[in-house]
Amino acid sequence: MSTTWEQLQGAAMSLARSGPIKDRLADAYRNHLAFVRAQDLPESLREEFRTCHDALTRERPLRGEDAVRATVRKMSGSEADELACSIVRLFAAIVRECATDEAQAALMHANGMVINGRPHFSGLNGARAKNGSAQAISV
Numbered sequence: 001m002s003t004t005w006e007q008l009q010g011a012a013m014s015l016a017r018s019g020p021i022k023d024r025l026a027d028a029y030r031n032h033l034a035f036v037r038a039q040d041l042p043e044s045l046r047e048e049f050r051t052c053h054d055a056l057t058r059e060r061p062l063r064g065e066d067a068v069r070a071t072v073r074k075m076s077g078s079e080a081d082e083l084a085c086s087i088v089r090l091f092a093a094i095v096r097e098c099a100t101d102e103a104q105a106a107l108m109h110a111n112g113m114v115i116n117g118r119p120h121f122s123g124l125n126g127a128r129a130k131n132g133s134a135q136a137i138s139v
Contacts, residue, residue: 004040012091021080022072
């Protein structure tokens with residue numbers, strides 16, 4: 001099972017391939033975005049993801065097609081371009097979020113704030129042990 005990050009990466013890669021933009025959008029949704037749950041995204045990205053999801057599934061399908069196919073069929077080329085850009089922006093945003101999280105984890109680890117693989121927060125806010133007790137240091 002792929003992670004949310006990997007699914008967004010796959011969607012961005014689908015959009016980067018050659019072929020008509022509407023076909024690439026449908027592929028990105030069916031093979032990647034359909035497997036992403038908004039609650040698995042950082043709070044700051046959920047609304048944009050829901051907007052993209054809704055924009056790709058808003059039309060009622062005709063016989064023999066699904067909502068995605070019906071939606072991209074009715075979309076203008078410029079709408080398809082804008083939606084593709086939104087999906088790539090989502091991928092870039094989650095990459096930034098993951099990089100920030102990893103940098104924070106590395107900083108905590110480097111500062112001795114990770115014990116047995118778990119964050120240890122007693123070192124936050126400049127707290128320092130003095131005579132066996134923690135004392136806050138104002139900065």
